[in-house]
Amino acid sequence: MLKQISIFAANAKGALGRMTDELAKGRINIYTMLATDSAEFGIVRIIVDDANKAKDLLTKAGYQCRIDFVIAVDMASDAPGTLNKILDSLNQANVNIRYLYISFDRKTSNPIVVMQTDEAETETFLMGKGYKLVDRF
Numbered sequence: 001m002l003k004q005i006s007i008f009a010a011n012a013k014g015a016l017g018r019m020t021d022e023l024a025k026g027r028i029n030i031y032t033m034l035a036t037d038s039a040e041f042g043i044v045r046i047i048v049d050d051a052n053k054a055k056d057l058l059t060k061a062g063y064q065c066r067i068d069f070v071i072a073v074d075m076a077s078d079a080p081g082t083l084n085k086i087l088d089s090l091n092q093a094n095v096n097i098r099y100l101y102i103s104f105d106r107k108t109s110n111p112i113v114v115m116q117t118d119e120a121e122t123e124t125f126l127m128g129k130g131y132k133l134v135d136r137f
Helices: 015-025 051-060 082-092 122-128
Strands: 002-010 030-037 041-048 064-074 097-104 111-117
Touching (some): 002 051, 015 030, 015 041, 041 051, 041 064, 064 122, 082 111, 082 122
Antiparallel strands (some): 002 041, 002 064, 030 041, 097 111
């Protein structure tokens, strides 16, 4: 599984910039980032080149964060219906997806679907269906 950092941050002007500044100072490379909001706080999900170091830096800077494990699937194609095929396979196996977002592989330019599920066997299931899992970007 791939390590992702989930960061709880104030929904305020400049909050993302302060966070990325801490990571830049620590020479942490951000591979993918997703920021969602609510009225006062947001959750920022990032995949970086060194998750443990990034978590330590952000914690020392006062952020509340944790490391989560996610599954990243190389979609191999940007053709319409590719994501739907993956989701249909998971639905047929009764796998609940807690959240997902799309990123891309910087070397191949293939889209990558990043997801978190409740079922521990999801990785094994996807590999059995012939999907290529990604363990780094």
